[in-house]
Amino acid sequence: MNQSANLYPVKPEFAAKSRYTRERYEQDYAESVAQPEAFWGRIGQRLDWMRAPTQIKDVSFDLNHFRIHWYADGELNASVNCLDRHLATRGDKTALIFEPDSPDQPAQHITYRDLHARVCKLANALRGLGVRKGDRVTIYLPMIPEAVVSMLACARIGAIHTVVFGGFAANSIADRVADCGSKLIITADEGLRGGKKVALKANVDAALKMPGTNSVETVLVVRHTGGAVDMQMPRDRWYDAVVDSQPAQCEPERMNAEDPLFILYTSGSTGKPKGVLHTTAGYLVFAAYTHEAVFDLQEDDVYWCTADVGWVTGHSYIVYGPLANGATSLVFEGVPNYPDYSRFWQVIDKHQVTIFYTAPTAIRALMREGEEPVQKTSRKSLRLLGSVGEPINPEAWRWYYDVVGEGRCPIVDTWWQTETGGILISPLAGAIDLKPGSATKPFFGVVPALVDASGQILEGEAEGNLVLLDSWPGQMRTVYGDHQRFIDTYFRTYPGTYFTGDGCRRDADGYYWITGRVDDVINVSGHRIGTAEVESALVSHPKVAEAAVVGFPHDLKGQGIYAYVTLIAGEATSDALHKELIAHVRKEIGPIATPDHLQWAPGLPKTRSGKIMRRILRKIAENAPDQLGDTSTLADPSVVDSLVKERRVP
Numbered sequence: 001m002n003q004s005a006n007l008y009p010v011k012p013e014f015a016a017k018s019r020y021t022r023e024r025y026e027q028d029y030a031e032s033v034a035q036p037e038a039f040w041g042r043i044g045q046r047l048d049w050m051r052a053p054t055q056i057k058d059v060s061f062d063l064n065h066f067r068i069h070w071y072a073d074g075e076l077n078a079s080v081n082c083l084d085r086h087l088a089t090r091g092d093k094t095a096l097i098f099e100p101d102s103p104d105q106p107a108q109h110i111t112y113r114d115l116h117a118r119v120c121k122l123a124n125a126l127r128g129l130g131v132r133k134g135d136r137v138t139i140y141l142p143m144i145p146e147a148v149v150s151m152l153a154c155a156r157i158g159a160i161h162t163v164v165f166g167g168f169a170a171n172s173i174a175d176r177v178a179d180c181g182s183k184l185i186i187t188a189d190e191g192l193r194g195g196k197k198v199a200l201k202a203n204v205d206a207a208l209k210m211p212g213t214n215s216v217e218t219v220l221v222v223r224h225t226g227g228a229v230d231m232q233m234p235r236d237r238w239y240d241a242v243v244d245s246q247p248a249q250c251e252p253e254r255m256n257a258e259d260p261l262f263i264l265y266t267s268g269s270t271g272k273p274k275g276v277l278h279t280t281a282g283y284l285v286f287a288a289y290t291h292e293a294v295f296d297l298q299e300d301d302v303y304w305c306t307a308d309v310g311w312v313t314g315h316s317y318i319v320y321g322p323l324a325n326g327a328t329s330l331v332f333e334g335v336p337n338y339p340d341y342s343r344f345w346q347v348i349d350k351h352q353v354t355i356f357y358t359a360p361t362a363i364r365a366l367m368r369e370g371e372e373p374v375q376k377t378s379r380k381s382l383r384l385l386g387s388v389g390e391p392i393n394p395e396a397w398r399w400y401y402d403v404v405g406e407g408r409c410p411i412v413d414t415w416w417q418t419e420t421g422g423i424l425i426s427p428l429a430g431a432i433d434l435k436p437g438s439a440t441k442p443f444f445g446v447v448p449a450l451v452d453a454s455g456q457i458l459e460g461e462a463e464g465n466l467v468l469l470d471s472w473p474g475q476m477r478t479v480y481g482d483h484q485r486f487i488d489t490y491f492r493t494y495p496g497t498y499f500t501g502d503g504c505r506r507d508a509d510g511y512y513w514i515t516g517r518v519d520d521v522i523n524v525s526g527h528r529i530g531t532a533e534v535e536s537a538l539v540s541h542p543k544v545a546e547a548a549v550v551g552f553p554h555d556l557k558g559q560g561i562y563a564y565v566t567l568i569a570g571e572a573t574s575d576a577l578h579k580e581l582i583a584h585v586r587k588e589i590g591p592i593a594t595p596d597h598l599q600w601a602p603g604l605p606k607t608r609s610g611k612i613m614r615r616i617l618r619k620i621a622e623n624a625p626d627q628l629g630d631t632s633t634l635a636d637p638s639v640v641d642s643l644v645k646e647r648r649v650p
């Protein structure tokens, strides 16, 4: 295909109404990197401060003087910025539209005034239960308004929230609660997804029986499905019983700019998930500003991000960004294929959604069902589409563009990470021509670079490891409880830079193309899973001696999970044990970590010093046994032949 067929120029009619034209992008970008203090000082004024900052940026990635501080002497409260300051002008505007799992249940429209009252009531209740500034609160809820209310209520009283995705199992909850020493958990009786119930409260009960979780004094339980749960008094309290009678006003806590706002656990290449910590001002400035600029937000937009608040996308682009901007944000409890494959498009018509932000994995799954479920809806309200979480293949991009958006709506392919707090590389639809599969150009203040394995910076057209040369306000500040791990993970590999863990190509036009993780992190349907986590779940089974886990290309999920398992001596392989091990991983981590393939491995390919050669395992999992490369350094090269012969051809 020729180059011009791959270019989707900015539409003049879009540019005419949008916040950023090409000239404005280029000018502002140049200023943002040449004079970051002046630039971010001005952007910081979009927030309401209790004390305006005079120090804007104080950053060094140099390991001897390492520090990341933004707006350091400012004071503010995030919930005030998301609620109170809108009351005078937008009190009756819808802040949240709640669309339940089943289309037969009524949707809810919650105004800024209502949301403010609900947040204040819960904040008062939390204070009454002894939660204070700096305490950790775990939120394990379905996608219901209470999830948003809970996050903002924590922010109001200065408690640090840590949301755990509702798809995680008891063990994963327990690990996270133990790591941050939560005082209180907010959960629901049950979740509801695609008509199926999820036993949230029962999972919390099981988690709290595990070691390390006795910091938890109270569990607040939202009545959602009305399903029966086991209430253990006095620990467990019904949310409505504690919250409804509280006053609808609550004095917000004065927070320093660098006080923590939340912790969100994410997988890395080694060990257990780490608690990514974001602070108050820089994060909020960045979430709000990127949300407005990248989605070209206008006052009357109805904005829908389909992520779950259990992930960073939900934090930045369902809750903090949109609400700080006074936008209308849609909260969807359900899934794309229930009751049928038209559900997304029906929700768009029902609520006249104008901006729609979803993940490539969802687009691919819907594309597989053909055009009919899309064509039977109107989608005329849409004006901008977004993609996030993994590289979007050009075929899915074109389907999204042509079929969903009918060639009318630009697509913003947004690259970022839990660690970055907000979008770092993305088109601005009025300013940057699109290329399917490319996240295009850096956002204001973002200085990407490509380095080779030795850390040498590559110029021009190149492919290498993606690093960032300078800080941006939304950058994470530490790994909770382990600052050394923060420095070692992100700043030691290529000194003086932040290393993203992603591979990337830059083309002749200076466009960035993310190629995927270069570390031992697998991106399954846009969700990060560490190979080490799945391996440790497998070896926790009494019959497993050793396990090695790699990713492989998967048509729908982007990447799938491929596990090689060696049993302890004397144990026999069987179909029953195969099933049991897969169920074991689901139980230990959660359904998102379910291995797609599990292969028995009488032995694993190891070097003479005992290191597993994952490169070989990846090639076998990719079904590319002719590309194994040099195997002569293996302690026992013959194990490779038997693995190749027994491979589970995808």
Ligand code: PRX
Residues within 6 Å of the ligand: 266, 312, 313, 387, 388, 389, 390, 391, 392, 413, 414, 415, 416, 417, 418, 419, 439, 500, 501, 502, 514, 516, 517, 523, 526, 527, 528
């Ligand atoms: O590999 C990149 C991929 O997702 C990783 C970050 O995952 P997580 O922290 O869970 O955050 C996901 C939502 C921001 C990145 O290191 N990734 C994310 N967005 C894109 C992407 N890869 C390619 N294109 C994207 N637009």
